Structures are given as structure tokens and as C-alpha cells.
Amino acid sequence: MMETTAEDLNRVEKKNLFASGHRACGGCGQALAARLVADAAGENTIACVATGCLEIFSSPYPDPSWRIPFLHSLFENVSAVASGVEAAYKALKKGPVNIIAQGGDGSTADIGFQSISGMFERGHNVLYVCYDNEAYMNTGVQRSSFTPYGAKTTTTPMGNRTRKKNLPILAADHGIPYVATATVDDYRDLQRKVKTALSILGPKYLHILAPCPLGWGHAGDLTVHICRLAKATGLFPVFEIVNGKVTNVLKIPNKKPVEEYLRLQGRYRHLFQKGEPSGMVAEIQEIANQNIERFNL
Amino acid sequence: MLKYLEGSHAVSQVVAMCRPNVISAYPITPQTHIVEDLARLVGEGQLDAEFINVESEFSAASVVLGAAAAGARAYTTTTSQGLLLMNEVIYCIAGMRLPIVLTCANRAISAPLNIWNDQQDSMTVRDAGWIQLHAEDNQEAADLHIQAFKIAEQTSLPIMVCMDGFILTHAFEPVDIPEQKEVDAFLPSFKPQHIVDPRWPRALGLYADPRFYMEVRYILHRALEKSENVIRQVSADFAQAFGRESGGLIKTYKLEDADLVIVTMGSVAGTVKDLIDELEREGKNVGLLQICSFRPFPKQEVYRALKTKMNIVVLEKSVSLGRGGILASDIRWSFPRGEQKGRIISSYIAGLGGRNISTESLREMVARVEKEPVELAFLGLNQEIIAERDL
Numbered sequence: 001m002m003e004t005t006a007e008d009l010n011r012v013e014k015k016n017l018f019a020s021g022h023r024a025c026g027g028c029g030q031a032l033a034a035r036l037v038a039d040a041a042g043e044n045t046i047a048c049v050a051t052g053c054l055e056i057f058s059s060p061y062p063d064p065s066w067r068i069p070f071l072h073s074l075f076e077n078v079s080a081v082a083s084g085v086e087a088a089y090k091a092l093k094k095g096p097v098n099i100i101a102q103g104g105d106g107s108t109a110d111i112g113f114q115s116i117s118g119m120f121e122r123g124h125n126v127l128y129v130c131y132d133n134e135a136y137m138n139t140g141v142q143r144s145s146f147t148p149y150g151a152k153t154t155t156t157p158m159g160n161r162t163r164k165k166n167l168p169i170l171a172a173d174h175g176i177p178y179v180a181t182a183t184v185d186d187y188r189d190l191q192r193k194v195k196t197a198l199s200i201l202g203p204k205y206l207h208i209l210a211p212c213p214l215g216w217g218h219a220g221d222l223t224v225h226i227c228r229l230a231k232a233t234g235l236f237p238v239f240e241i242v243n244g245k246v247t248n249v250l251k252i253p254n255k256k257p258v259e260e261y262l263r264l265q266g267r268y269r270h271l272f273q274k275g276e277p278s279g280m281v282a283e284i285q286e287i288a289n290q291n292i293e294r295f296n297l
Numbered sequence: 298m299l300k301y302l303e304g305s306h307a308v309s310q311v312v313a314m315c316r317p318n319v320i321s322a323y324p325i326t327p328q329t330h331i332v333e334d335l336a337r338l339v340g341e342g343q344l345d346a347e348f349i350n351v352e353s354e355f356s357a358a359s360v361v362l363g364a365a366a367a368g369a370r371a372y373t374t375t376t377s378q379g380l381l382l383m384n385e386v387i388y389c390i391a392g393m394r395l396p397i398v399l400t401c402a403n404r405a406i407s408a409p410l411n412i413w414n415d416q417q418d419s420m421t422v423r424d425a426g427w428i429q430l431h432a433e434d435n436q437e438a439a440d441l442h443i444q445a446f447k448i449a450e451q452t453s454l455p456i457m458v459c460m461d462g463f464i465l466t467h468a469f470e471p472v473d474i475p476e477q478k479e480v481d482a483f484l485p486s487f488k489p490q491h492i493v494d495p496r497w498p499r500a501l502g503l504y505a506d507p508r509f510y511m512e513v514r515y516i517l518h519r520a521l522e523k524s525e526n527v528i529r530q531v532s533a534d535f536a537q538a539f540g541r542e543s544g545g546l547i548k549t550y551k552l553e554d555a556d557l558v559i560v561t562m563g564s565v566a567g568t569v570k571d572l573i574d575e576l577e578r579e580g581k582n583v584g585l586l587q588i589c590s591f592r593p594f595p596k597q598e599v600y601r602a603l604k605t606k607m608n609i610v611v612l613e614k615s616v617s618l619g620r621g622g623i624l625a626s627d628i629r630w631s632f633p634r635g636e637q638k639g640r641i642i643s644s645y646i647a648g649l650g651g652r653n654i655s656t657e658s659l660r661e662m663v664a665r666v667e668k669e670p671v672e673l674a675f676l677g678l679n680q681e682i683i684a685e686r687d688l
Binding site for chain 2: 079
């Protein structure tokens with residue numbers, strides 16, 4: 001556990017513990033998020049990483065980008081691996097140390113769902129960070145259970161017909177003490193949440209929206225702008241859940257129509273035939289409206 | 298001290314004496330009493346370890362992977378479907394050179410569903426890069442665990458101690474359980490080399506592109522081959538320290554004068570020895586070669602033991618469907634090509650799914666292989682059941 005003051009929480013950390021020179025695409029939201037997470041957590045941290053984009057672009061032998069201990073084994077087991085690291089530290093009476101399990105949306109919510117649920121339920125002192133880019137990007141943009149309604153992927157060529165799995169709520173319903181969502185445009189907020197999480201004993205879940213320019217079909221320099229629109233439309237609510245209670249919801253006084261967000265991204269282009277929005281756009285607006293109502297955005 | 302114990306409890310007691318730091322297991326699919334007893338020992342404070350109750354064997358293997366990567370002596374146990382579910386992690390543990398010890402209570406694989414003994418489960422991961430040692434009885438199962446932690450930590454290789462499910466795990470036998478101080482003197486505390494620790498940041502589990510992957514796999518293969526010496530040495534040291542022979546690479550029984558040699562591994566060796574004694578009284582010279590270390594496969598030791606033997610039958614409790622005997626293949630391959638000529642190596646599959654292997658059924662096998670070479674046979678098949686289904 002970290003000792004934290006309000007000043008500590010609000011300071012933007014830049015330690016470069018996740019070093020430059022990795023192989024992510026230009027504008028990669030996940031690379032930016034991983035650096036912010038590592039820098040917020042600090043040197044006394046072990047990063048357990050699931051197979052996926054982050055692992056691939058940051059850990060080719062012999063050039064890892066990590067300046068903190070890094071442990072990778074498989075795609076679907078990072079929560080259990082982190083549980084084992086934590087158990088070892090307890091048994092060997094070492095530490096305290098920050099243990100952060102990290103994965104993309106597929107390794108977190110699909111194939112790794114059993115593992116993360118087990119880690120939450122057993123109460124390990126681990127922070128799980130999910131970098132949500134809303135599809136299997138590493139392998140060529142296939143649909144995951146985090147792919148939003150309407151989005152085109154290589155396995156939903158006509159647009160995804162299911163709604164996004166709501167993992168932050170599912171995580172909170174395990175009874176874990178801290179859950180938060182964040183986006184990569186707001187450094188201070190994201191790092192504050194990492195530091196807050198690490199100051200709490202027990203399992204924590206941080207869900208970060210991490211745009212993928214390649215998979216979402218937008219220019220690399222739009223990553224930050226897209227994040228702001230995801231929040232401003234209500235499509236990605238930003239909040240914390242502390243001991244089961246939703247708190248610290250990011251209000252959006254100037255709400256934007258989802259169309260503004262969708263039109264910037266190739267994965268939604270099929271929704272605008274000859275420039276006119278299809279019925280699906282209205283349905284996506286309805287999803288945003290429900291979020292606005294549910295979280296009182 | 299000699300104790301009358303169930304096989305599972307003999308194992309859990311010695312595993313506890315090896316002072317593992319982290320134990321993780323899933324209680325089903327199926328499981329033995331080993332984990333329940335270890336959970337009790339941890340719960341009652343007799344063993345200072347973390348016991349992690351997980352939601353699947355996949356996570357059990359992953360937890361011990363993480364624990365070992367963080368420097369803990371880690372232990373898990375499973376059997377049958379549970380080992381199959383672990384499979385992906387099993388390969389990964391070996392590739393990452395983590396010295397984990399796993400007890401495999403050998404049991405059959407679905408379908409059909411069957412909870413009884415054979416050795417198909419551990420056979421499915423024979424190529425994963427683990428040392429696989431097979432116990433003959435509960436004393437040896439207990440002894441092999443003490444040796445296993447030492448071998449694993451000296452070689453940075455994981456070890457699977459295989460013991461026949463039910464036949465050993467659920468059988469009560471007198472077992473000599475050593476004193477804690479004897480185990481402590483034999484097994485030094487674990488001093489891991491490569492761990493995740495913020496004081497010395499390292500990366501474990503990097504991916505290797507085609508320039509490096511083959512070399513890593515080759516080095517792992519060589520490590521397995523070289524571990525033969527360590528297995529032999531630790532077995533010898535064990536005999537010195539505890540006053541009994543256990544483990545090693547191979548064992549033999551009345552082999553020297555044998556006209557026919559039965560090759561096998563696991564608990565059926567006991568039945569085979571009884572048969573050999575019976576046949577000896579009838580004037581027949583039959584011997585036994587028992588494989589203790591199935592991986593690494595002790596090719597040279599096998600060759601030295603069998604090079605003058607012209608009639609050999611391999612008896613095993615698993616099968617490569619569509620091919621035949623797995624151990625039989627390894628035995629056939631142990632002879633240089635030029636020495637295959639005139640030598641008969643028959644292959645028998647027996648005891649699948651808990652089918653009893655009796656001295657009577659083994660007599661039939663011996664009688665047949667004395668007359669003719671048997672490319673592949675399944676011992677004791679009920680022809681009536683087959684007649685209805687077979688092509």
C-alpha cells in the first residue's frame with residue numbers, strides 16, 4: 001500500500017518507467033495508458049501482463065520497454081499469475097509492493113473472465129488495469145465482448161449487434177473495495193485513480209478507454225480528441241465505485257450527440273450511407289442517453 | 298517413523314515437510330486427498346504457507362507459475378481432466394524454467410467419463426519439458442517428492458511426480474515418514490535465480506521471434522537431457538541420507554538371467570514382480586525393467602539394461618490412438634538401428650480406465666510373447682462388447 005496525500009494524488013508523474021522505443025503504432029492509446037499507469041505506480045511495482053498488444057509491442061526479447069519487473073505468461077491467466085505473485089510475497093514476508101495485472105479487453109472480459117473473477121472473489125491485493133480498445137486489436141480487429149453496438153470489426157463486418165459487457169459494474173458486484181474508469185486524455189485523473197487504487201488493500205479494478213487508431217479507423221493524432229468525445233457523448237461514463245457506491249462521476253454539462261463521435265471513426269462508417277445516419281445511430285444515441293441517466297452524467 | 302497411511306496423506310505429509318511457500322489447487326476434476334490435507338496443515342498452522350483455493354486447475358497452475366516467478370517454492374497437484382485443463386500453463390511453466398513440483402495422480406481421460414486409474418493424463422504432457430518420475434508404491438511416491446524439490450531447484454525444471462490414482466493414492470500402506478530435521482538437512486531452502494523483484498527489475502516471459510525461439514527450446518531440451526545426472530545423483534544422495542533406494546532413472550528385478558523382459562512403469566511393477574517370482578518357481582526366467590524417469594527418457598540406461606535381451610514386452614497404461622504403445626516406441630528407439638535385428642519388442646496396452654491387471658492376465662501376455670512377437674495388443678479385452686461395435 002502506498003502512503004498518499006492529496007498533493008501526491010494530484011501530481012502528474014513522469015518517470016518513464018515504461019520506456020520509449022517500444023513498437024506500438026502512432027497514437028496508440030494503450031501505450032500512453034501503460035506509461036501513465038507505470039509512472040503513477042512508481043518503481044516499487046511488479047507488472048503482470050497478459051498476452052496482447054501491450055505485451056507484444058513492449059516485450060520482444062531482448063528489448064523490453066519495462067523499467068519495473070515484468071511478468072508475462074499467457075493470454076487468459078494474468079489475474080491468477082498476479083494472485084500467485086501476491087501469495088509469494090505474503091508467504092516470503094516480502095514487500096509491500098504494488099502488483100498490477102494488466103490486459104486488453106479480450107484477455108480481461110472474455111477469455112480471462114473466469115480468472116479475474118477468481119482473483120476478485122479471493123480478495124488478492126492486486127490492481128487490475130484493463131486497457132479497453134474495444135476489440136482484439138493485436139490479431140487484426142476481431143470482435144470482443146467489449147466491442148460496442150454498431151462497431152465494425154473483421155468478425156462483425158455488418159456492425160456488431162450486441163451491447164458492450166459492463167465489466168466495471170460486474171467487478172464492483174464482486175464486493176471489491178475500488179473500481180474506476182478513466183480515459184487517456186486526462187493524465188491527472190488517470191494517475192490519481194492508479195494511486196488511489198494502490199493505497200487501498202484488496203482487489204481493485206481500473207478500466208481505461210484506450211483508442212486504437214488502426215482498429216477504430218481514426219488518425220493517430222485524434223486519440224485524445226476521441227477520448228474527450230467518448231466522455232462528452234455519454235458513451236464512456238467516467239466514475240469511481242468505492243465500496244459499492246458510485247462516486248466522483250465526471251459530469252458532462254455540454255453533452256455532444258454520438259454522431260460527432262461516430263463520424264470520426266472508420267469502424268462506424270457503414271452507419272452513414274451517403275452521409276445520412278442509419279437507424280443504428282439513433283440506437284447508439286439511446287445507449288448514451290441510458291448512461292447519462294444511469295450515472296447522472 | 299513407520300506410519301500406516303493413505304497414499305494421498307503420505308504425499309501431503311512429506312510435501313509439507315518440504316516447506317512449500319505457496320500451494321494452489323482446484324478441489325475437483327477430479328482431485329485426491331492431498332490438497333485437503335495440505336489445506337488442513339496450513340489452516341492449523343502446522344505448515345507456514347499460503348494455500349490458494351482457485352476456481353479451476355488452469356488458475357491453480359497459473360498461481361504457482363506466478364508464485365515461483367516471485368521466488369516462492371510452489372506446489373500443486375491434479376489428475377486426469379484437471380491436468381488437461383492445465384495443459385497450456387504446463388508448457389509455459391517449463392518454458393519459463395520454473396521449478397514447480399506437481400503430483401499427478403494418474404487417472405483416465407474422457408470420453409467416456411471414467412475416474413479410475415491409467416496413465417493417459419501425464420502422457421498428454423510428456424513433451425512439455427517437465428521431468429516425469431513414476432512411483433511404484435506409496436513409499437516411493439513420498440520419497441520422490443523430497444527428491445523432486447531438490448532436482449527441480451537444481452535444474453530449474455518443473456517436475457511431475459506421477460503415482461497411480463486409486464491404486465496408490467487411495468491405498469493404505471505402511472510408509473516411513475522421515476523426521477522434519479532429516480528433510481531439512483537433505484533439502485536446502487530455495488534460492489531462486491531469476492525472479493520478479495522491484496529491487497532488481499527483470500522481465501520474465503518475453504516473447505522470442507524466429508531468431509531466438511528455437512535456441513530457447515533447444516536449451517530446454519538439453520536441460521532435460523542433462524537432468525538425468527541430477528536425478529541419478531539426488532537418488533543416490535537420498536539413499537545415503539535415508540537408507541533406502543528410491544527413484545533414479547530405472548530399476549530392475551531379476552533381469553540378469555531373464556529370457557523375457559517385461560518393461561513397465563508405476564504400481565503395476567509390484568504385480569509383475571509377483572508374477573516373475575511365480576514363474577521362477579515354474580522354471581521360467583522372466584525379468585523386469587522399470588522406468589522411473591519417463592522424461593527425461595534414460596535411453597542409454599535402458600540400452601545398457603536390455604542390450605543382451607532378445608525378447609522384450611512393454612506393458613503400459615496409455616496409448617497413442619492410431620499409433621499404439623507410447624512407452625513401447627521409446628523402448629524400440631533405445632536400440633541403435635543395427636541392433637534391432639532379431640530382437641522382439643512386443644507392445645501391450647493394459648489397465649485403461651481402471652481395468653484390473655492381474656497376474657493371471659499377465660500370464661496370458663507372457664505365454665503369447667514367448668511364442669510370437671506382438672506388434673500391439675490390448676490386454677484382457679472383452680470380445681463380446683467389441684463384436685457389437687467393431688468394423
